[in-house]
Amino acid sequence: MNRPFPTALLLGAALAASTASMPALAAPKTAASTKAASFQTFFSRFRQAVLANDRNRVADMAAFPFKDFSGGEVDRSAATKAQFLAHYDRIFTPAVIAGIRAGKIRAFTPGSDDGEAPGPISKGEYILDIPEYTDQLIFAPTSSGYRLNRIPFYS
16 A cells, blocks of 8 residues: 655655745845935935035035026035035025934925926935925935935926
8 A cells, every 4th residue: 555645744844844944035125125225325424424514525425516496595506516515504504404414305206296397306316305495405316326416496
């Protein structure tokens, strides 16, 4: 008489025991989670530089030309690092520094930021979301990570 069932049962139990001790595989990283982690790393360094008043390091994290689209009383655009440093106190107001300290950052939100007209923020970007809209800052992805990109406009 053939007894395949007990042999199969023993093999199944052995296989189950061997896989039970295997560590779980990590979920694959998505492009979105990788970009979010990249931004968080960038913003942590950026925040440290701003709070330490390390103006040169902050300027090194900006994209040039840096554009001010806010339509405010003073144009804070800068074509060069030297111009950015000259406008630093007008870009980094007490409200901006407080927002950076508090981490008032949000990512592009589909359905909210992508209406019929272009909004202040595009897909893949982050905004310093503070009440004074003329002081908000945009952080945009580049081929090497993120950069402080511009002061947004609102229509």
